[in-house]
Amino acid sequence: MKLFNKLIKLSIKNKFISATIAILLILTGIYCLKTLDIEAYPDFTNPIVQVITQMPGKSAEEVERLATIPLEKNLNGIPNEQKLYSSSLFGLSVIKVVFADGLPSSLIRQQVLERIYQTELPDGVKPVLGPDASAIGEIYRYTIESDYYNPMTLKAIEDWQMEKAFKQVPGIIEVNSFGGPVKTYKVILNHEKVRFYNLDVGEIFDAIKASNSTGGGHYISKNDQAYIVRGLGLYSDIESIENTVITSRNGIPIRVKDVGIVAIEPAVRIGQVGKNLDNDVVEGIVLMRKGENPTKTIKNLQNKLPDIKAQLPKGVHLKPFYERSELIHNTMHTIGHNVICGIVFVIIVLFAFILDLRITLIASLVIPLALGFAFTLFKIFDIPANLLSMGAVDFGIIVDGAVILMENIFRCLTEYKWQLTQTKKEAIIYKAVKEVGNVITFSTIIILCCFLPILAFDGVAGKLFHPLAFTMGFSLIGAVITSLFFLPAISAIYMPVKNIQEKDNKILDKITNIYRKFLNKILEELPKEFLSLVGGMFVVALTLFCFIGSEFLPNLDEGNIWLRVTVLPRSTTIEHSVEVAREIREILLQYPEVKNVISHIGSADDGTDPNLLSNIENMVDLKLAKDWRWKWHKNKQKLIQDMSEKLSDIPGITTYFTQYIQDNVEEAVSGSKGQVVVKIYGSDLYELQKLQDQTLAVLSNVKGIVDLSYDQIIGQPQYQIKIDRVKASRYGLRSDDIQKVVEIAIGGKNATQVLENEKRFDVFLRLEAKDRNSYRKIQNIIVKTPEGISVPLSNVTDISTDNGAMIITRSENSRVAIVRFNIRGRDLGSTVKDAQKELDKKLQLPDEYRIKWAGQSESQKSANTRLAIILPITLILIGVILHLNYKSKRLVLIAMSPILVTLSGCIFALFVTRTYFSISAGVGFIAAIGVSIQNGVILLSSIIRQNKSNTNLISAIEKGAIQKLRPVLTASLVAILGLLPAALSNGIGAQSQKPFAIAIIGGLSVGTFFTIFLIPLLYKITKEIKHENS
Known part of the structure; x- marks a missing residue:
């Protein structure tokens, strides 16, 4: 402490340098705040890698058997893998691999790809990774609309223009297209004509696929120039597909148009989007890369939007209907309003109790100084922050130490009134700081101990409250440093040397007189009754707690x-x-x-x-x-x-x-x-x-x-076409020959693509609907044998109907x-x-x-288990610190006695406001306990100090308690009113803070009222018992 005292004296002596450092700290904090990545909503999720496998036409059972299970088998056991989920449905397999938090996306995606490459899958089955985005990565949704273009054209514009344009925005990883018919060149085959020409759909498919190609003949030298030889055979339009030769009969070519028609039609729809009264619109979903800052990414997107819209054809409009910026703006507005109101309330309370503008403003300076210190540390250590948790910061708690300090400085200066010189003033300020410096540091450590265990939360609770713990922790450290080393120097500059006197505070005087009267009565006449009241109140609170109800976290309103x-x-x-x-x-x-x-x-x-x-x-x-x-x-x-x-x-x-x-x-x-x-x-x-x-x-x-x-x-419902291998073998047919016909004729299959400049559109083959829409029609579909004999499916398969997996x-x-x-x-x-x-x-x-329960019930169970461990550890830690200071178990128990009344107040507040107990409320319980113990320590230290110089125990207790009544009431009130706006707010983004604020307000309201009587009473009772025993 000698070093601290020397530093305090040095800061007062070099007061202008100290004030300059304070200004620089505020400016540094402002710079760090502007460059800090602050999210409106934290990303609660761990890194997830999606493995997507499309298998058109395959049932859910086949998708699971052929793709999902083999992939799952190989994806198990990747380092730091935590969970693995999958869904298999018609034509699609999606596997989600969840990893431990904090791992780089590039590493885990590479590990997943390696396992995919090692998996044996059917020919043509190619798994791909989903975009590197988180669950909250969808930051912008829009529709492409026009009065002149049809949905198919708008879909092409979205797929081939808008997606590329949005991906050029820094921070954007992907644009998912949803809705709108996809342009496809459909070859619609007439089964009677196919049968007439003794063909099957497999032959036609192979012919179309083989006829869409390009070749190169190297080059030819002519006239000293090299002429590149190109063989151009790609499809360019409907006519080029129609004229594709399938085979010939007696020298007469059989072309695609002889067995069917070719038309531009929508692909088979797997989804559709409707907006308001429009049944079919084209939507784009913009995804942000995981780890990017939403605010910056949205700003980049908004800056790029005019250029993106300019690329649209005339008459086509991009209309956003979801922008994360609105949510961020509304959240910032709610939290900003709460914070500003909280700070204003804190300043008003300070002035109301001290009635000196200079003292009030100097004490209030600790808020920007502490925050400047906190934001600087956030930047240095690259700690993520979010508005939801930072908005729950109680500036009243941050300013508590400064209130105690400035109140003591003011009290000491008023004792000398007119007799001050600059040197004398600085000496008095130094003496006043020394008197309460230990108490301020000690009480701050106690509150820090309350917030420190919050870092033990994991999962959603951890990601939400870790920034709160860091913000409060850094701010409290900053507050105690600035209170002890900067505020005394600023006081030495701005406090006058003359006419320093305490103004009559009639309200405070009345409160003090009432307090003195009740304190004396409790100490002398009603000690047992008061303790019974405290005990009874705690029992009632515990009973009410059973009826409060519980939840994991309040749902955050997104609008x-x-x-x-x-x-x-x-x-x-x-x-x-x-x-x-x-x-x-x-x-x-x-x-x-x-x-x-x-x-x-x-x-x-x-x-x-x-x-x-x-x-x-x-x-x-x-x-x-x-x-x-x-x-x-x-x-x-x-x-x-x-x-x-x-x-x-x-x-x-x-x-x-x-x-x-x-x-x-x-x-x-x-x-x-x-x-x-x-x-x-x-x-x-x-x-x-x-x-x-x-x-x-x-x-x-x-x-x-x-x-x-x-x-x-x-x-x-399923048509199950089971191949009879015995019957098929009589015709010389293999299983894959039959499966190919079933796949193309009934389900349809993409044979190749038509290139239109940079765009690509599938060429899709399928029988006409009338040739495949019934049991009998499916039976009559032709399969061609190696000898050229046409055989109906009914001759080589057993066809039945059944209910399968969805x-x-x-x-x-x-x-x-x-x-x-x-x-x-x-x-x-x-x-x-x-x-x-x-x-x-x-x-x-x-x-x-x-059976296993998941969702919020699982998260609540995990968080409550941790809270049940954290709360006792917090109390033990505080007890150890108190024992190091007081070296007495008796005094430790007295200092910790406000816990009972504070917890009672927290529970009463939740019960009255019909607020469920949640992790947010639990964190509020811990914070309220810290402030109440701080108040108890301040009162107890003052009583002990008075008892050393006063032989009359009652007189010493009353004098010590009354001397610290103002700072205790002020500290509690600023802590309560600092969070009052958050407790009353119903705006977007306020829900997670509300239980936290309500718990602290209730805990400190009831806790402070009883603490100012409980600490003196317990000191008196234990002192008398100790005296009797000795």
Whole structure:
């Protein structure tokens, strides 16, 4: 401490240099803040690599058997791999490999590619990696619209112009196209004509594929020049395909146009997008590269947008309907408003208690100085920051040490009033700092100990609250440094040498008199009654805590609704889903609170988000809550409930309400979209379907569970064409000969491509619909034998109908059935507990089948376990530090006694405001405990100091407590009012801060009121007991 005292004296002596350093610190902090990567919403997800394998025409069972399982086998065991999920559905396999946080994307993607190359897959099956983007990487969505061009042309513009333009923006990794018909050159074969010419579709396919080529004949020398020889044989238009020769009969060529027609038509649709009253629009989804800063990337995008729009043909318009910048702006507005109001409240409280403008302003300087210090450390150590956690910083806690210091400086200076010189003033300031320097440093260490364990959180809780812990930790360190070394120097410059006197503060005097009266009464007459009151209050609080309810984290309002609708039966056609989607949009657009509704049916073109055609995902873009009708009272849950009731009138659908980013994050965290997910593991698909149905029936009766939905496993009608190898061998046919005909004739297949400048469009072969749309027509499809004999499929196959798999989900190398639900009108903890109890009682699981809960319930369980460990460790750590200071167990227990009343206050606040206990509230509990113990230490140290010079115990206790009443009340009030705006705010981005703020306000309100009586009383009782024992 001698070194500290020397540094303090040196800073006061060289006051102008100290003030200059303080200014430089603020300027450095401003520079670091401007260059710091601050996200509005943190990326909660670990690195994920998607492996996408498209197998057109293959059933879910075949996709799983031929692609998913072989790939899963090789993808297991990659270093730092944590989880592996997969989905197999018609024509598509998607595997997600989740890695430990912090690994470079390039490394893990390379490791995944190496394992893919080692996997044996069928010919023509080529897995690709999904874009290097995170679950919150979708930062911009738009539609391409025009009154002059048809959707197919707009689709080509999106695919071949817009995607390339957006990828040139720094930070953008990919643009996913969704919706719009893809231009295709379709060769539509007439089965009768094919049969007449004694052909089969395989021959025609091979002829078209072979006839679209280009060659080179090196070069010819002529007239001293080299002429390059080019063989031009590429398709250029419909006519060039029509004139392709398949074979000849008696010297007469048989061309493609002799057996069918060639036309430009849409490719087979796997998805469609509708916007408002338009059923078919073209959408682009812009993805940000993982690790990039959203604010910078969006700024780059906005700067580039005028150039991108200029590339569009005349009459074509790019219309954005989702921009992350709006969310960031609204979040910054909410948090900025809360922070500014918090700082203003802090300054008002300081002035109200001290009634000296100079002292107030000097004490307030610690806020920019501490933040400047914190932002500088953030920049130096390259620590990520986000607005959600930084907005929860309590400037009242940061300024507490400065309040204690400046109050003591002011008190000491007023004792001398007119007798000051500059030298004398500096000596008094030094003496005042020495008196409280130890207490300030010590109390700051205590609060730091409360925030330090927050760094033990992992997963979503860790990514949300680590920046808060770092910000508060760095700011508190900065605050104690600036309070002890800069504020005294600034006081030495700006505090006058004359006319320093404390103004009459009638309110504070009245509070002091009332406090003195009650303190004396409690000390002398009502010690047992007061302690009984404290004990009873704590028991009541613990009882109320059982009725509060719990959740993982409050849902962060994004200003939108993401509505997932399932159309029944799940095997429905895209045409029916388009009609249902239109009806949904018409209902939702009747709400004045809704700006736009965009429906996504099925899957995007690249397969990154695998969905069935019965799946309709709707983005409902909402106006700001302040513009809503009064009937909703800005309550989004009431609006959702009303929408759900109106949509229930549509027959044959189920609904699931969530939010855009939340939906993606939940899927990335748990492997399945849903707030709470029940996973049933097993091997047999039919048994899993049975257990899934039983689970749905049980959960539908649990109070609070809404939006029950599931991924139906069995129910896809199939024509199963089984090759009879014995019959086929009689005709000399191999299995692959028959499979080729089935694949091309019924399902269709791309033979080659037509190049139009830089664009490429598939040439697609298929029989006419009338030749393949029934059981009998499929039986009559011709297969040609090696001898040229035409054989119908019925002669070499057995054709039947059955129900097969619609989607096969896998997790932990096992098949899994998924049931998901939301919770409304009840807390997460008790709802899940009841649901688990009901399932344990009513669901009988076969051997080797098991259930696992995922989603927010899993995250809550993990976080609560850590919180249960962190809280005792925090208290033990504080106890050890207190013992190092006081060297007395008795004094340690007295100093820690405010914990009981503070926790009671936190619980009362949650109960009164009907706020569920969450990780955010738990962190608030810890912070409130730290501030309350700080107040206890300040009071206790003052009482001990007075007791040393005063033989009358009661008099010493009263004098010591009253002397520190103002700084304790001031410190508590600034901490309370600093977070009051966050506790009252309902704006976008405020939800995660609200429980934290409410807990601190409640804890400090009740805790401070009781602490100022509890500490003196316990000191008196323990002192008397010690005296009697001695």
